[in-house]
Amino acid sequence: MDIALHTKKMKSKRIVRLTDTRLLRLFKDEGISGAKVDEEALEVDRIGFQEMLEYLTHHEVDYVVTLNTSRLWRSDIVKVLVHRELKKYGVDIRSIEQPQYSIHKKDPSDFLINGLMELLDQYQRLEISLKLGRGRNKKAQQGGYAGGNVALGYKVEKGKKSLVIDDRQAKTVQRVFDLKEQYTSWTLTQLAEQLNEEGHRTKQGKLFTKVQIKRILDRKAFYSGLYHYGEITANGKHQAIL
Known part of the structure; x- marks a missing residue:
C-alpha cells in the first residue's frame, strides 16, 4: 500500500x-x-x-x-x-x-456499511458488558468485591480489587450503630445531627444527612461480614466492622 x-x-x-x-x-x-x-x-x-x-x-x-x-x-x-x-x-x-x-x-453503500458498523459496535459493547457482568457475578458469589460504590468504612487500595477497612470511617459507622442502639427513639435527623456535632464527616468531608444515616443502617448485614451484589448474597471476604 x-x-x-x-x-x-x-x-x-x-x-x-x-x-x-x-x-x-x-x-x-x-x-x-x-x-x-x-x-x-x-x-x-x-x-x-x-x-x-x-x-x-x-x-x-x-x-x-x-x-x-x-x-x-x-x-x-x-x-x-x-x-x-x-x-x-x-x-x-x-x-x-x-x-x-x-x-x-455520497454513496448509498456507505450508508449501509456505516449502519452495519454502528450495529457491530453496539454488539461488541454489549458483549463486553455481559462478559464483565459474568465476571463480577462470579466474584460476588465468592464474597469478593465486584465493583461499584465503596461503602463508608472501606476503601479499595490502589492496584488491588478488594475492600480494606478505613479506620477513621469505620469509627463513624460504629458510632452510628452505637447511637441507634442507645437512643432507639431518635429519628434519622437526630442521629445525623449528633454525628455532625461530634465531628464525624462523610467520605467527601461533608455533614451527614438523614439519607446517609439510613444508608448506613440499611447496610448492617454488609458491615457484619455479608457481601451483597444484585441478587447475590455471600459471606464476604472483607473484614467486618460490626
Whole structure:
C-alpha cells in the first residue's frame, strides 16, 4: 500500500492537478496491498496507514494521493474506516487512476456499511458488558468485591480489587450503630445531627444527612461480614466492622 501526502501550493476553486501539489511524505506498507482490520478496535491494522494518521495529527495536509483506491482498501468495511479517519483531519483522497474520486461524494453503500458498523459496535459493547457482568457475578458469589460504590468504612487500595477497612470511617459507622442502639427513639435527623456535632464527616468531608444515616443502617448485614451484589448474597471476604 503506497500512499503519498500532498498539500496545495495555492488555493483555488477549480480541480487541482497533481502538478499543482507538493509532496510531503511517502508512506509504504510492505507485502500485501490493501488493508486489514482490527475487528476489536474497528481500525485499519496496517503500520504504514497508522504512521500516516500520526503524521496527519501534526501537519496540515489536503490530499492523500494513491495510484488506485484499491491500494487503500479491498472491502467496504475498510473503505468506511479509511474515510472515517481521513475526514477527522479534513483530508481527501486523490487517485491517479480515478481522478474524479472524492471521499465527500455520497454513496448509498456507505450508508449501509456505516449502519452495519454502528450495529457491530453496539454488539461488541454489549458483549463486553455481559462478559464483565459474568465476571463480577462470579466474584460476588465468592464474597469478593465486584465493583461499584465503596461503602463508608472501606476503601479499595490502589492496584488491588478488594475492600480494606478505613479506620477513621469505620469509627463513624460504629458510632452510628452505637447511637441507634442507645437512643432507639431518635429519628434519622437526630442521629445525623449528633454525628455532625461530634465531628464525624462523610467520605467527601461533608455533614451527614438523614439519607446517609439510613444508608448506613440499611447496610448492617454488609458491615457484619455479608457481601451483597444484585441478587447475590455471600459471606464476604472483607473484614467486618460490626
